[in-house]
């Protein structure tokens with residue numbers, strides 16, 4: 001089954017074919033971008049690794065620490081109640097951001113990795129047994145691979161992988177065949193952090209459900225960039241990181257359907273996640289607090305709520321349109337201006353998020369990144385936590401430029417100029 005542009009995210013974003021905001025204006029909200037690095041204007045092209053934070057998020061964190069820093073769900077005093085109210089308001093904001101039917105289905109975590117581990121430890125250890133299959137894909141980030149490896153090794157289960165085409169598109173025809181194994185779970189990334197591929201979550205979820213499997217979507221690279229509606233997607237678990245969507249480091253969330261969360265045993269245990277404790281047994285709290293053992297990252301989660309509001313104010317359709325335009329520009333200008341550059345992933349911008357991996361002939365990507373840094377341009381180089389994907393594509397490493405709401409065409413022009421310097425320095 002081929003993936004057409006109709007099945008891509010842009011099919012729902014046609015109402016806003018052009019960006020509805022000016023990235024040059026948005027950029028002013030991000031104080032870190034207003035500086036020189038090595039004598040050049042700072043060009044940050046590593047947003048897939050972590051995004052920068054707008055002033056409103058920084059201010060919300062500072063406000064919490066300056067005015068009402070206190071633990072939550074405990075203090076019977078004014079600032080304790082303020083902290084609890086702000087923390088729960090953040091949960092409601094994050095829930096609205098992905099259109100969760102109920103904000104109690106949002107569990108705050110440190111990041112997407114912890115959200116996926118929560119599912120593998122809690123749901124996985126109760127539901128995966130000998131011979132049970134879990135279907136993943138060849139393009140998974142290690143965060144959505146290693147937890148499942150550990151689980152099936154422990155339970156004597158089985159991992160299967162949906163292969164990709166050479167241009168980084170999932171082979172849904174093979175997926176259909178794998179579903180005959182009646183897997184218990186299908187877990188895949190919404191947007192590839194390395195190739196940018198936007199996977200057709202709804203179709204894949206329908207296929208998986210028809211075969212009796214639950215679906216976990218790794219939304220780490222999607223939540224910052226495309227409109228997310230978990231009800232429309234139909235999946236069972238949606239894991240994402242706050243720090244990639246303009247929120248503080250150490251913030252993230254898991255969304256799961258209420259009945260699943262209620263049926264799952266706790267992952268971490270201790271204070272906060274209990275209702276009653278006796279010496280030899282305990283009763284657990286209701287969801288989501290059952291999964292939030294110990295003191296949570298209150299300030300970070302409040303910041304995540306503000307980041308979600310900031311993105312919703314920009315409009316996620318507009319965010320997607322802006323990134324698509326940048327990808328289109330990058331895919332056009334890089335091969336024209338930089339001789340010999342190799343680009344990877346789907347060449348159709350409607351199937352691709354704001355991630356552009358590349359290599360220059362005869363220059364190691366680490367050298368590319370180092371020389372670019374001399375010109376103030378920050379890109380990532382390496383395997384981007386997708387070693388199996390690099391193996392599949394027969395690549396030792398790649399360099400990667402990635403965008404966010406504050407990225408501009410000027411950033412891509414600076415990348416092009418920097419790459420020409422790399423070629424001059426290495427005489428290639």
Ligand SMILES: Cc1ncc(COP(=O)(O)O)c(C=O)c1O
Pocket residue numbers: 048049111112113114141143144189191192193218220221241385
């Ligand atoms: C697709 C994908 N999944 C999961 C993760 C893990 O995110 P975190 O490090 O925030 O847990 C990343 C991080 O780059 C990612 O790109």
